[in-house]
Amino acid sequence: MSTAASPSKDFIREIIDQDLTTGKHDGTVTRFPPEPNGYLHIGHAKSICLNFGIAQEYGGRCHLRFDDTNPTKEDVEYVDSIKEDIHWLGFDWGDHLYFASDYFDKLYEWALHLIKEGKAYVDDQSSEEMRAGRGDLQTPGTDSPFRDRPVEENLDLFQRMKEGEFEDGSRVLRARIDMAHPNLNMRDPVLYRIVDAVHHRTGDAWKIYPMYDFTHGQSDALEYVTHSLCTLEFENHRPLYDWFLDNLPVPSRPRQIEFSRLNLNYTVMSKRKLLQLVTDGYVSGWDDPRMPTISGIRRRGYPAEAIRSFCKTIGITKFKSTNDIALLESSVREVLNRDAKRYMAVLDPIKVVITNYPVDQVEEFDAVINPEDPELGTRKVPFSRELYIERADFMEDPPKKFFRLAPGKEVRFRCAYFIRCDEVIKDDDGEILELRCTFDPETRGGENPPDGRKVKATIHWVSAPHALDAEVRLYDRLFATEDPDGGDGDFLDHLNPDSLEIISNAKLEPNLASAETGETVQFERLGYFAVDPDSKEDGIVFNRTVGLRDSWAKAKGK
RNA sequence: AACUCCGUGGUGUAACGGUAGCACAACAGAUUUUGGUUCUGUUUGUCAAGGUUCGAAUCCUUGCGGAGUUGCCA
Numbered sequence: 089m090s091t092a093a094s095p096s097k098d099f100i101r102e103i104i105d106q107d108l109t110t111g112k113h114d115g116t117v118t119r120f121p122p123e124p125n126g127y128l129h130i131g132h133a134k135s136i137c138l139n140f141g142i143a144q145e146y147g148g149r150c151h152l153r154f155d156d157t158n159p160t161k162e163d164v165e166y167v168d169s170i171k172e173d174i175h176w177l178g179f180d181w182g183d184h185l186y187f188a189s190d191y192f193d194k195l196y197e198w199a200l201h202l203i204k205e206g207k208a209y210v211d212d213q214s215s216e217e218m219r220a221g222r223g224d225l226q227t228p229g230t231d232s233p234f235r236d237r238p239v240e241e242n243l244d245l246f247q248r249m250k251e252g253e254f255e256d257g258s259r260v261l262r263a264r265i266d267m268a269h270p271n272l273n274m275r276d277p278v279l280y281r282i283v284d285a286v287h288h289r290t291g292d293a294w295k296i297y298p299m300y301d302f303t304h305g306q307s308d309a310l311e312y313v314t315h316s317l318c319t320l321e322f323e324n325h326r327p328l329y330d331w332f333l334d335n336l337p338v339p340s341r342p343r344q345i346e347f348s349r350l351n352l353n354y355t356v357m358s359k360r361k362l363l364q365l366v367t368d369g370y371v372s373g374w375d376d377p378r379m380p381t382i383s384g385i386r387r388r389g390y391p392a393e394a395i396r397s398f399c400k401t402i403g404i405t406k407f408k409s410t411n412d413i414a415l416l417e418s419s420v421r422e423v424l425n426r427d428a429k430r431y432m433a434v435l436d437p438i439k440v441v442i443t444n445y446p447v448d449q450v451e452e453f454d455a456v457i458n459p460e461d462p463e464l465g466t467r468k469v470p471f472s473r474e475l476y477i478e479r480a481d482f483m484e485d486p487p488k489k490f491f492r493l494a495p496g497k498e499v500r501f502r503c504a505y506f507i508r509c510d511e512v513i514k515d516d517d518g519e520i521l522e523l524r525c526t527f528d529p530e531t532r533g534g535e536n537p538p539d540g541r542k543v544k545a546t547i548h549w550v551s552a553p554h555a556l557d558a559e560v561r562l563y564d565r566l567f568a569t570e571d572p573d574g575g576d577g578d579f580l581d582h583l584n585p586d587s588l589e590i591i592s593n594a595k596l597e598p599n600l601a602s603a604e605t606g607e608t609v610q611f612e613r614l615g616y617f618a619v620d621p622d623s624k625e626d627g628i629v630f631n632r633t634v635g636l637r638d639s640w641a642k643a644k645g646k
Numbered sequence: 647a648a649c650u651c652c653g654u655g656g657u658g659u660a661a662c663g664g665u666a667g668c669a670c671a672a673c674a675g676a677u678u679u680u681g682g683u684u685c686u687g688u689u690u691g692u693c694a695a696g697g698u699u700c701g702a703a704u705c706c707u708u709g710c711g712g713a714g715u716u717g718c719c720a
Contacts, residue, residue, distance in 0.1 A: 157719095157720080161720090225648050226716095227648085227716095257718065259718095262718095272716055278717085282718080299718075299720090301720095303720095323650060323651060323714070324651085324715055325715090401659080401670080402658055403659050403660085405658090406651070409658065415657075415658065415669080415670050415671085489681095491681070492681090501679095534679050545681075546681095639681050641681085642681095643681080
C-alpha cells in the first residue's frame with residue numbers, strides 16, 4: 089500500500105526490488121537487532137521504520153533480535169522497554185522474537201569448525217600486547233607468537249576457556265585472517281573472550297562470550313534474513329561479516345547494507361551521553377519529555393504516526409546528515425492539527441470582570457471540538473462575569489500591529505462575546521490586578537454585531553469560577569546550540585538552562601477534566617499539550633508537546 | 647596521498663545520460679470566530695577543474711571537502 093504512495097525508492101528498496109526480480113530471493117526478511125543495554129531513541133526509530141516498514145511493504149517479515157553478547161552491560165529491564173517502544177511505534181514482530189544468546193551453542197560449534205580448519209587460534213597475549221601487534225592505520229600488524237599453535241592445542245585451550253579454567257582477559261579466540269590487512273577489522277579479530285558475569289538469559293552457563301562480529305552475520309544466516317540493514321559505522325565490518333559467511337557452513341546468505349544514522353540538531357544521540365544526562369540529574373529520567381528517547385517523545389505527546397512520517401520524509405541514504413528539529417516538529421503538528429481536540433486554557437492568567445454582565449449568570453457556549461473534523465461536533469464552555477485571559481493578550485500601551493486587548497479596544501472572546509476594555513486596575517506597585525470590561529449582548533456566540541462592527545482579534549478565556557487548576561510544563565530544546573557534540577568542550581556546557589519552565593497556576597476549561605493520561609490536546613492559540621502520568625485526581629499535569637506556529641511572536645521579535 | 651564510504655538550495659531528500667523537482671525553513675499575499683489551519687506566490691542548489699557525449703547532478707580522471715575505522719563494546 090505504501091509502496092504505491094511513494095514515487096521514488098531509496099537505494100535499499102531498490103536493491104530488494106532487484107533481488108526479487110532476479111530471483112535471488114523469493115521473499116524479504118529483515119531484522120531489528122538492538123543490544124538490550126539502554127533505551128531506544130529516535131535514531132532507533134529510523135531503523136525500526138526501515139526494517140519493519142520494508143517487511144510490511146514487501147509482505148515479508150521483520151525479526152526482533154536482541155544482540156545480547158555482552159552480559160556485563162545488558163539487562164532484562166531494557167528488553168522490556170525496547171519491546172514496549174517498538175509496539176508503541178506501531179510495529180510487531182509476531183512470533184519472530186530472537187536472542188543472539190539462543191545461538192551460543194551453534195556459534196561455539198562454528199568456532200570449533202574454524203579452529204579445525206586452521207582458521208582460528210587461541211591467543212595468550214594481553215590486550216595491550218594485542219593492540220601493539222595490530223599495528224595502526226598506516227602500519228601493518230605483526231603476527232601473534234601464538235598464531236601457529238597446533239589445532240589440537242587450540243581445541244584444548246578453547247574448551248578449557250569455555251569451562252572457566254582461565255581468568256577474564258587471559259586468553260581469547262581469534263580468527264586467523266591477515267595481520268597486514270588494510271582493514272583493521274580483518275587483522276585476526278577476536279571471536280570469543282572470557283567473561284565471568286551472569287547473563288540475563290543464560291545465567292552462568294557460559295564463561296566465554298562471542299563478539300558482535302562473530303555473532304551478527306551468523307545469526308542473520310540462521311534466521312534466513314535476506315537483508316541485514318545497519319548504520320554506516322559497520323561498513324568496514326562488512327568484509328568480516330562476509331568472511332564468516334564464506335568460511336562457515338551457514339544455512340543462508342544474508343547481505344549487509346549500511347545506511348546513514350539519524351542526527352538531529354539541538355540534541356545528542358549517543359547512549360553514553362543520554363545516560364549521563366540521566367545519571368547526573370540534568371533530566372528527570374530516560375522518559376523526560378526533553379529526551380530524544382522513544383519514551384521521552386511519547387511522554388512529550390509526540391504521536392507515533394508523526395515519528396513514522398518523519399522517518400519517511402528524511403529518507404534513507406548513505407550521506408551523513410543532520411536533520412532540523414523543525415522537520416520533526418512539523419510532522420508532529422501535521423498529525424496533531426488533524427487529530428487533537430481543542431480546548432481553552434490560560435497559562436498566565438489576568439482576571440477580567442465583565443461589569444455589565446449579571447453577577448450570578450452563567451451561560452454555556454458551543455465550541456467546535458476540532459475544526460479539521462466537524463463530525464466531532466461541539467462542546468459546552470461556561471461563561472460568567474469573572475474570567476481569566478492570557479497576560480500576553482493585553483497591553484496597556486500597544487504597538488500598531490498589536491490586535492489584542494488594550495484600554496478602549498474591543499476583541500472577540502472566542503465563542504462568547506465582543507468585549508471592550510474600559511479600565512485597568514493595578515496595585516500599589518503598578519502590577520495589573522484585573523481588567524474591567526463590558527460585553528456587547530448583540531455579539532452572543534462571538535457573532536459579528538448587526539452594526540457591522542469588526543474586531544481584529546479573537547482571544548481565548550476561561551471562566552474563573554469554573555476553571556480547573558493545573559500544572560503545565562513548558563519544554564524547550566535541551567541544548568542551546570545546534571551541535572552540542574561539535575566544537576570544543578563538554579556537551580554539557582551547551583545545555584539550555586531554560587529547557588523547562590513549570591507553570592503551577594494555569595487555568596483550564598472544565599472539559600479538560602476528562603482528558604486521559606497520554607492524550608494530546610490543543611490549547612487554542614497556544615500549542616499542543618499532553619497529559620503527563622504525574623497527573624493526580626486533584627491536580628492535572630500537562631506537558632507542552634509543541635507550540636503552534638506563532639507569526640505574531642515572530643513579527644514581534646524583529 | 648592507510649583503507650572504506652560519501653558530497654544536490656539554509657536543512658532533509660528526488661531526478662537511474664534528456665525541463666534540477668518535493669518537503670521543512672524563510673519571506674510576501676489571500677482566507678480565517680485560533681496571529682492556528684488552508685491556499686497562492688517569491689528567494690536560494692548540483693564541491694572544483696578537466697574529459698566522454700548531440701546532451702552530464704548522473705559516466706571517466708584529478709583535485710578539494712566530510713565521515714567511519716587502531717575495544718577482549720555493539
